Amino acid sequence: MATLFRALVLLLTLSDLFVGMLSLGVGINYGQIANNLPSPSRVALLLRSLNISRVKLYDADPNVLGAFSNTNVDFVIGLGNEYLLTMTDSSKAQTWIGQHVQPYLSQTKITCIVVGNEILSGNDTRLMSYLLPAMQTVHDALGNLSLNNQVYVTTAHSLAILGSSFPPSSGTFREDLAQYIQPMLNFHSQANSPFLINAYPYFAYKDNPGQISLAYALFQPNPGMIDPNTNLKYDNMLYAQIDAVYAAIKAMGHTDVQVKISETGWPSKGDANEAGATPENAGLYNGNLLQRIEAQQGTPANPSVPVDIYVFALFNEDLKPGPASERNYGLYYPDGTPVYNIGVQGYLPHIDYSSAKKNNHQVGGWWAGDVGGRGRRRREILESLRVFFLFMGRSLR
Ligand SMILES: *[C@@H]1O[C@H](CO)[C@@H](O)[C@H](O)[C@H]1NC(C)=O
Numbered sequence: 410m411a412t413l414f415r416a417l418v419l420l421l422t423l424s425d426l427f428v429g430m431l432s433l434g435v436g437i438n439y440g441q442i443a444n445n446l447p448s449p450s451r452v453a454l455l456l457r458s459l460n461i462s463r464v465k466l467y468d469a470d471p472n473v474l475g476a477f478s479n480t481n482v483d484f485v486i487g488l489g490n491e492y493l494l495t496m497t498d499s500s501k502a503q504t505w506i507g508q509h510v511q512p513y514l515s516q517t518k519i520t521c522i523v524v525g526n527e528i529l530s531g532n533d534t535r536l537m538s539y540l541l542p543a544m545q546t547v548h549d550a551l552g553n554l555s556l557n558n559q560v561y562v563t564t565a566h567s568l569a570i571l572g573s574s575f576p577p578s579s580g581t582f583r584e585d586l587a588q589y590i591q592p593m594l595n596f597h598s599q600a601n602s603p604f605l606i607n608a609y610p611y612f613a614y615k616d617n618p619g620q621i622s623l624a625y626a627l628f629q630p631n632p633g634m635i636d637p638n639t640n641l642k643y644d645n646m647l648y649a650q651i652d653a654v655y656a657a658i659k660a661m662g663h664t665d666v667q668v669k670i671s672e673t674g675w676p677s678k679g680d681a682n683e684a685g686a687t688p689e690n691a692g693l694y695n696g697n698l699l700q701r702i703e704a705q706q707g708t709p710a711n712p713s714v715p716v717d718i719y720v721f722a723l724f725n726e727d728l729k730p731g732p733a734s735e736r737n738y739g740l741y742y743p744d745g746t747p748v749y750n751i752g753v754q755g756y757l758p759h760i761d762y763s764s765a766k767k768n769n770h771q772v773g774g775w776w777a778g779d780v781g782g783r784g785r786r787r788r789e790i791l792e793s794l795r796v797f798f799l800f801m802g803r804s805l806r
């Protein structure tokens with residue numbers, strides 16, 4: 410009996426482990442500032458082949474939400490900056506939810522609304538003053554429909570809202586933004602919604618290629634940095650950025666707000682003055698990042714909270730303005746060809762949309778390694794546990 414018990418404990422531990430590995434996937438940003446992207450239903454096939462089940466949109470595109478009905482993909486949708494003023498009006502917020510969210514909820518999982526993008530690092534103080542009232546009103550409108558526990562409300566910030574970020578434990582927000590951020594943190598704490606940041610070690614590297622270690626920015630082996638206040642060691646820049654945001658939040662009196670990464674990525678191509686934008690570096694950044702996510706790693710200051718990340722982005726977007734890098738963050742070209750390989754993670758599959766449906770079951774879940782095999786194994790273990798308990802139940806009776 411003791412042996413049987415030990416075997417049972419081992420089985421339970423193993424199955425826990427499998428559940429853990431399978432439950433946290435990486436998310437992806439599905440930006441659509443392009444004139445050559447495949448239809449949303451093809452994109453649904455592509456994402457299914459990649460076993461990506463978390464997608465972030467910048468709007469609430471009904472074509473996308475419709476194409477993903479009954480797909481089990483979890484959506485973060487966006488309310489663009491141009492909606493902020495409108496959304497401070499209760500009846501307009503309620504109408505928007507009634508038209509853009511509620512009708513899809515029975516078929517498409519929408520779990521979050523991001524109200525505005527990078528408002529506080531911009532220069533429009535009117536928008537800054539609308540931001541929290543708009544978030545609050547959208548949250549209240551969801552509450553009136555009893556959806557506020559199903560769909561959470563937040564906004565996404567650029568790292569430029571930080572006044573200082575190194576060492577991470579001394580992270581603070583810019584002083585002029587405290588008036589906006591303090592009440593926003595109170596909102597997050599009450600609404601139990603996360604604080605989102607768009608974090609790009611690439612920007613830091615590009616601005617100072619002579620000083621910043623490329624290996625540190627790319628999660629490659631490197632000596633790392635020690636935070637002199639905490640003695641914690643950082644072996645990559647992204648984790649230092651995340652912990653700097655946690656420290657800034659703590660300096661405002663909150664330890665109850667989770668930080669998540671709404672965007673991170675690395676461009677595969679850039680202008681002559683954009684150092685480091687190469688397919689090799691982009692493959693290393695994203696491949697190494699995925700390994701960390703698979704390992705469910707937390708940051709040095711928050712080791713028990715696995716980093717939660719949406720990679721930027723699914724496709725290269727040819728109509729994005731700005732330097733060449735802006736149009737080259739995609740993992741894929743619009744025709745389904747991978748832009749580069751993801752290093753140790755293996756190869757990104759080429760997606761032939763016309764046969765994607767037929768071959769779908771054969772394409773591995775590269776984001777999570779051999780997840781198919783592990784999933785099968787887990788089902789087998791759970792099945793043998795079920796049989797075991799059935800048997801125990803009978804013999805006890
Ligand atoms: C504010 O930012 C926008 C774009 O981000 C820019 O076009 C505009 O010139 C800026 N205005 C001021 C007053 O800095």
Ligand SMILES: *[C@@H]1O[C@H](CO)[C@@H](O)[C@H](O)[C@H]1NC(C)=O
Pocket residue numbers: 498499500502503546547549550553
């Ligand atoms: C929520 O419902 C209350 C009571 O009906 C109403 O006064 C308020 O305007 C509604 N708020 C929103 C944001 O819809």
Ligand SMILES: *[C@@H]1O[C@H](CO)[C@@H](O)[C@H](O)[C@H]1NC(C)=O
Pocket residue numbers: 431432433434460462773774777779780781784
């Ligand atoms: C796909 O990923 C999910 C978790 O993100 C996991 O539950 C599932 O087993 C995976 N399936 C395959 C075929 O990899």
